[in-house]
Structures are given as C-alpha cells and as structure tokens.
Amino acid sequence: MTLETSHLTDEQLALLASEVPGSRVREHLESCAECRSRWQQYVALQQALRALPPPRLPRDFALAIQTAIALPRVPWWWRHRFSIRVGTLLAATLLVMLLSSALAFPGSGEWPTGKRAQEQATPNRITAVTITPTLAEAGMGGAAAPVVQSAQETPTLEGSIPSTLARPAEHSPAPTNEVKSQVVQPRDRLMVVLFLGAVTLLSVVTVLGIVLGFLLPLVRDPQRGVHR
Amino acid sequence: MESGDPDSTLVAAARAGDHEAFAELVRRYQRLVYAVSYRLLRDQSLAEDVTQDAFVRAYFSLDRFRGTSFRAWVLRIAHNAALDQLRSLARHRHVPLEEAPEPPEPFSPAESVEHQGLIAALEVALAALPPDQRAVVLLADVEGLPHNEVAEVLAIPLGTVKSRLARARTRLRALLEADPRARELLELSGRLASGEPGSSDLATSTQEEERSFHDA
Incomplete structure (x- = not known):
C-alpha cells in the first residue's frame, strides 16, 4: 500500500x-x-x-478479606466429609454384598454365571451329571459308586434325583471334553482374581472412608475453635 | 517477581504472614479490580463476589506468584473468575433483553446531563462488545494499562492484544456513530480534524474538557 x-x-x-x-x-x-x-x-x-468515571466502590474489601484470611484453613477432608461418608457407605454396602455372595456359594470362590449358576442351584445333580461320567471315563467307575451312593442318601427337595442318578445316561448327554472343560476354566480364575481384587479395594476404601469421613471430623473438628 | 514491581515489598511481607501488608495491597487495587469486574459482568453483586474472591485466592496463592506485577496477577485472577461467571450466566439465565432490569447507576451524579448521556452511550457500547474485546478495551483504554501488561493479564500475545484493541475500537466507533448521545463527540473531533481553529491539538482540548467536566 x-x-x-x-x-x-x-x-x-x-x-x-x-x-x-x-x-x-x-x-x-x-x-x-x-x-x-x-x-x-x-x-x-x-x-x-x-475519562470514564470508575464505578463507585460498594464497600471496603480490605476489611472483609482480612477477616476471611484470618480464619483457619479448613482441611480437604472436612470440606468433602459428606461425599466421603456417602462413598464409604456405598463401598461398605458393596463389600457386604460381595462377601455375602461368596458365603452363599461356598467352596467355589467364583461368581456364578450362565449354566454354572444353574448347576450350582442344584448341587446334587451336578455331582451326578458331571463327576460320575468323568470318573468313569478315567477308568475309575468302581470308585465313583460311593459318590453316587452318598448322593442318593442325601435328602433333596427334588424327587427326581434318585432316578437321575440311577440312569445317568438316559437323562444326560454323554460326557464330553466340553463338559470337563467347564469344571476348571481360566475365566473362572480371572473371576476369582477380580473378586479378591474388588474385595481388597472396597475394604481399603471403606477403612479410609471411616477414618477420613467419620473419625477425623469427630476428633479434629476445625470449626471448634471458630465457634468459641 | 522482579524488583521493579512497586508492590514487591508488600508482597514479600504478605508472604511472610503480614495481614496488614496484604490489606494495603487490597486497598491499592480494589477499585481497579472492582471496576474491571463490574464492567465485564454488568452486575454489582457478582462484581463484588468476583473482587473479593480474587483477593482471597491471591492471598492463598501468594507462594505460587511468579509474575512480574502483582496488579497484573490479581487482575488476571479476577478476569478469569469474571469469565467463569459470564459462562455460567450464559448457561443458566435467559432473560430477554426488553425484560432485563436496568443495571444500578454506580456513577457519581455530579456530571452534567450531556456528559451523563455520553457516559451512558459509552457504557452501552462497551457492554455490546464481545467479552474478549471488552476486556482489552477496559484494561488498555479505560484503565490505561500498558499493552504488555494487558497481554500478561489476559495471557495472550502482544500482537493479539493490538488486533483485538483495534477491532474493538472500530466497533465502538460504529456503535457510537449510531447513538445520538455520542454523535457529538465524534462530530466534534471530525470538525476539529478538518482544519478548524484549535484542531492541531485535539487531545489537549479533549483533556481540558474532561478536566472541567470532572471538576464540575
């Protein structure tokens, strides 16, 4: 230009x-x-x-700020104590639910899923259907007899169980490798690890929450000095 | 912090726990911080909150202050807080313009009617600017901060400050040309510039006019 x-x-x-x-x-x-x-x-x-005139100052901020900064600083656990308490209660509830489910399915240590959950609901039938053919297949038919016997002697709610045990081949498919693989699966191990991890994590959160959300505010109330 | 900062002694004392030193800093800049906050927000109570909050935050962050000027730093805190408020208002308040209440008159009533009209026209034009341009004009033109300090307050490069300032002044001029209360200001400057007696020093004449207007 x-x-x-x-x-x-x-x-x-x-x-x-x-x-x-x-x-x-x-x-x-x-x-x-x-x-x-x-x-x-x-x-x-x-x-x-x-040259615009400044707006009129509504008050002297120095006094208010001196008062504000003279107050003791409130620790973070005091500011968030209600959230911590809610979180702690949630964690504790989850922990109780997890532990209850583990107690409801003793010995398995697994979270029941799909077909296995159904099987676990009738434990006697599992014994008859899965274990007996497995043992027979392994050439231990004679050793399996006491297991079947004991299952027959166990009082059950279902009247069909003894007949099932007497003629396993009529009611259940022939034992296969697929059935065997359901007994021990890598996925089940993963579930166990996840279960233990969740229990550990929830326990730690619960304990920390109890300390920070309940005990500390009770013992070291930062507003106690202010109210005096 | 540079030793050239006139507030360095007070800042050091405040850091050491001297509340009175910090109160002195507040007294020094409360008018400026409040004025910028008020003109950004157009709401007296929000501007009060932002001003107080800015100083309280500044006090509790004094250890982290590494800037060159305390004034720029506290203005930056206030500006960010005001922007947060503006965003929050934009999200939650949808008052149609014709129903919006008139802002309270925060200025001294001592000025003449003509100047009150001009002041009102300027305030309306300022309020019509987008927030980023308004902030630059408020800091550079209304409060008279040097451009490099404006850049520090707004955390933008110096070139951006200049371009925003130029765009904002162009827009303000267009807005004021459409406002009969301010047209006289522009017409007067145009007549003076076109070669009428005394046109050589418009700045002086304008400043004298302002001085007499403030003395009145």
Whole structure:
C-alpha cells in the first residue's frame, strides 16, 4: 500500500489512537483530511473511554478479606466429609454384598454365571451329571459308586434325583471334553482374581472412608475453635 | 517477581504472614479490580463476589506468584473468575433483553446531563462488545494499562492484544456513530480534524474538557 494514494484502514487508524505515528503515517495524516478526521475520532473515543468515571466502590474489601484470611484453613477432608461418608457407605454396602455372595456359594470362590449358576442351584445333580461320567471315563467307575451312593442318601427337595442318578445316561448327554472343560476354566480364575481384587479395594476404601469421613471430623473438628 | 514491581515489598511481607501488608495491597487495587469486574459482568453483586474472591485466592496463592506485577496477577485472577461467571450466566439465565432490569447507576451524579448521556452511550457500547474485546478495551483504554501488561493479564500475545484493541475500537466507533448521545463527540473531533481553529491539538482540548467536566 502506498500511503500517498490509498487511505489507512480503520483498524490501522484505531490502533494509531494510542500510538505515536511514524513519519510516513504522520505525513499521510497531514495530507489526507479523510484519514485525519477518522484518526481524530479514534483519539477522541480513546480519551473519552479513559475519562470514564470508575464505578463507585460498594464497600471496603480490605476489611472483609482480612477477616476471611484470618480464619483457619479448613482441611480437604472436612470440606468433602459428606461425599466421603456417602462413598464409604456405598463401598461398605458393596463389600457386604460381595462377601455375602461368596458365603452363599461356598467352596467355589467364583461368581456364578450362565449354566454354572444353574448347576450350582442344584448341587446334587451336578455331582451326578458331571463327576460320575468323568470318573468313569478315567477308568475309575468302581470308585465313583460311593459318590453316587452318598448322593442318593442325601435328602433333596427334588424327587427326581434318585432316578437321575440311577440312569445317568438316559437323562444326560454323554460326557464330553466340553463338559470337563467347564469344571476348571481360566475365566473362572480371572473371576476369582477380580473378586479378591474388588474385595481388597472396597475394604481399603471403606477403612479410609471411616477414618477420613467419620473419625477425623469427630476428633479434629476445625470449626471448634471458630465457634468459641 | 522482579524488583521493579512497586508492590514487591508488600508482597514479600504478605508472604511472610503480614495481614496488614496484604490489606494495603487490597486497598491499592480494589477499585481497579472492582471496576474491571463490574464492567465485564454488568452486575454489582457478582462484581463484588468476583473482587473479593480474587483477593482471597491471591492471598492463598501468594507462594505460587511468579509474575512480574502483582496488579497484573490479581487482575488476571479476577478476569478469569469474571469469565467463569459470564459462562455460567450464559448457561443458566435467559432473560430477554426488553425484560432485563436496568443495571444500578454506580456513577457519581455530579456530571452534567450531556456528559451523563455520553457516559451512558459509552457504557452501552462497551457492554455490546464481545467479552474478549471488552476486556482489552477496559484494561488498555479505560484503565490505561500498558499493552504488555494487558497481554500478561489476559495471557495472550502482544500482537493479539493490538488486533483485538483495534477491532474493538472500530466497533465502538460504529456503535457510537449510531447513538445520538455520542454523535457529538465524534462530530466534534471530525470538525476539529478538518482544519478548524484549535484542531492541531485535539487531545489537549479533549483533556481540558474532561478536566472541567470532572471538576464540575
């Protein structure tokens, strides 16, 4: 842009309102009435803004802030004590539920899923259906007999169990490797690990929550000094 | 913190736990912080909250203060808090413009009617600017902070400050041209610039006018 032939843009002029113009710009402003007029408007605007009276101060903030900073700083566990308490109760509830479920299925140590859950609901039938053919397949048919016997002697709610035990082949499919693989699965181990991990985590959260959310606020109330 | 900061002694004393030193810093800048907050928010009680909150936060963060100027630092805290408030207002309040209550008049009633009109026109034009441009104009033009300090307050490069300032002034001029209360200001400056007697020093004449207006 040559300053002699073209006008300055509004943004250039606006910025020049608070800056000392260079020699070339100054020459242009002296020779171009239009640019000079607009520039003067920006100067007037800027000076009118500078002269705006400040809003009246509603109060002295120094006093209020002195009072605020004189108060003892409240620790984080006191500020969040209600959230901590709610979290602790939730963690404790989950922990109780997990432990109850473990007690409801003793010995398995696993969370029942799908077919296994159904089987666990009728433990006698599992013994008859899964263990007996497995042992027979392994050439231990004679050894399996006492197991079947004891299962027959066990009083059950279902009257069909003895007949099931007497004729396992009629009611259940032939034992396969698939059935065997359901007894011990890597996924079950993973479930056990997850279960133990969850119990550990929830125990730690519960204990910490009890300490931070209940005991500490009880023993070291930071507002006790303020209320005095 | 640089030793050139006029507040460095007070800041050091406040860091050492001297409440009175910090109170002196508050007295020094409360008017400035409140004015910027008020003009950003257009709400007296919100501006009060932001001002108080800014100083309290500044006090509790004094150990982390590494800036070059306490004034810029506390203004930055207040500006961020005011922006948070503006965002919150934009989310939760949808009052149509015609139903919005008039803001309380916070200014001295001593000015003449003409100047009150001009002041009102300027305030309305300022309020019409987008928040980023308004902040730059408030700090640079209304409060007279140097551009590099404005850049520090807003955490933006110096070039951005200048471009925002130029855009904001252009927009303000357009808004004021449409407002009969402020047209006289622009017409007067245009007449003076076009070669009428006394046009050589508009700044002086404007400043004299302002001085007499404030003395009145």
